[in-house]
Amino acid sequence: MRCRQIADADLDPVAHLLTRGFGARRSLAFWRCALASLKGRSTPADMPRYGYLLENDGVPVGVILLIFSATPGGGALRANVSSWYVEPAFRSYAALLVSQALKRRDVTYTNISPAHHTWPILEAQGYQRFSNGVFVAVPALHRGRHGRVLSADTVPDAPFESFERELLVDHGEYGCISFWCATADRAHPFVFRPRLVNGVIPCAQLIYCRELADVVTFAGAIARRLARRGLSFAIIDANGPIAGLTGRYFADRMPKYFRGPMRPRAARRGVREREPR
Missing domain, CATH: 3.40.630 (Aminopeptidase)
Structure with missing residues (x-):
C-alpha cells in the first residue's frame, strides 16, 4: 500500500475509480472530461497537477483531486480539494491519503462544495468555515x-x-x-x-x-x-x-471551508478551483 501523486498514465483508472465512488451522480465521461481539463490547465511549479492516489499492488483504490493555484500578486498557494473517494475495503487507509494531500503548511486548502455528511470530517481535519451560508x-x-x-x-x-x-x-x-x-x-x-x-x-x-x-x-x-x-x-x-x-x-x-495560513474571502474564487462541471 502506498500513496503517490497521480500521473498522466493513471487518468483512466482514476476516472473509473471516481465513477464507482460517485455512482449515478457523475458519469465516466464526466470524470474523463474533468481530468482532461486538469491536464490542460497551468499549475504552480512543483505542485501536483491532479492530486494523489492510494495504490494497492499497483491498482488505484483511493483518490483525492487537488486543484492548485497561486493568488495574483503575492503568489500565495491555494489548493481546492475537489473530489475524493476510497474503496470500502481500504477505508482504514483513508487517513494516509488525506495526510499526504494536506501535508504542506504553506498552502491554504479549501473545500468549497462539501457534501453535508462530510462537514464533521472536515472540522476534525482542522478545516474552518470562511462562508457559513x-x-x-x-x-x-x-x-x-x-x-x-x-x-x-x-x-x-x-x-x-x-x-x-x-x-x-x-x-x-x-x-x-x-x-x-x-x-x-x-x-x-x-x-x-x-x-x-x-x-x-x-x-x-x-x-x-x-x-x-x-x-x-x-x-x-x-x-x-x-x-x-x-x-x-x-x-x-x-x-x-x-x-x-x-x-x-x-x-x-x-458552506465553504479552508485550512491553512490565509483565510479566503467570499466571492473571490473561480471555477478553475473546483471540479469542472
Missing part, C-alpha cells in the same frame, strides 16, 4: 449605480488590475457570465456561473468580484446583464444578510 438576492429590486457594462474581453478605459481581465476571459471560456461594470474611476469585474437550483430553477452564482459592496453598487446593471440570460436572482456566498440587497440569507447552505 448563501444570500439569495434579487438584484433587479435594487437600482444601484449606473455603470457601463463591458464584455469580458474589452480593455476598459478606466483603471483595473491586469489579472482580472485574464480571469474574466478565462471564465467566459468555461461558460461563465463575465463582464465589467465601468465608471470613470474604475472598472469592476464580475463573474457569475449559471446553474440550476434543485435541477430546475435557473439562477446565477457569484464566483468573483473585487468587493461584495460592488454587487450592491451595480445591482441594476448586474440585473440587466443576467436578465439577458433569463436569470432573475443570484446566489452569493455570505455570512449573513447583505445590506442594500433585497433577498434572503440561508445559514448552513453551501
Whole structure:
C-alpha cells in the first residue's frame, strides 16, 4: 500500500475509480472530461497537477483531486480539494491519503462544495468555515449605480488590475457570465456561473468580484446583464444578510471551508478551483 501523486498514465483508472465512488451522480465521461481539463490547465511549479492516489499492488483504490493555484500578486498557494473517494475495503487507509494531500503548511486548502455528511470530517481535519451560508438576492429590486457594462474581453478605459481581465476571459471560456461594470474611476469585474437550483430553477452564482459592496453598487446593471440570460436572482456566498440587497440569507447552505495560513474571502474564487462541471 502506498500513496503517490497521480500521473498522466493513471487518468483512466482514476476516472473509473471516481465513477464507482460517485455512482449515478457523475458519469465516466464526466470524470474523463474533468481530468482532461486538469491536464490542460497551468499549475504552480512543483505542485501536483491532479492530486494523489492510494495504490494497492499497483491498482488505484483511493483518490483525492487537488486543484492548485497561486493568488495574483503575492503568489500565495491555494489548493481546492475537489473530489475524493476510497474503496470500502481500504477505508482504514483513508487517513494516509488525506495526510499526504494536506501535508504542506504553506498552502491554504479549501473545500468549497462539501457534501453535508462530510462537514464533521472536515472540522476534525482542522478545516474552518470562511462562508457559513448563501444570500439569495434579487438584484433587479435594487437600482444601484449606473455603470457601463463591458464584455469580458474589452480593455476598459478606466483603471483595473491586469489579472482580472485574464480571469474574466478565462471564465467566459468555461461558460461563465463575465463582464465589467465601468465608471470613470474604475472598472469592476464580475463573474457569475449559471446553474440550476434543485435541477430546475435557473439562477446565477457569484464566483468573483473585487468587493461584495460592488454587487450592491451595480445591482441594476448586474440585473440587466443576467436578465439577458433569463436569470432573475443570484446566489452569493455570505455570512449573513447583505445590506442594500433585497433577498434572503440561508445559514448552513453551501458552506465553504479552508485550512491553512490565509483565510479566503467570499466571492473571490473561480471555477478553475473546483471540479469542472
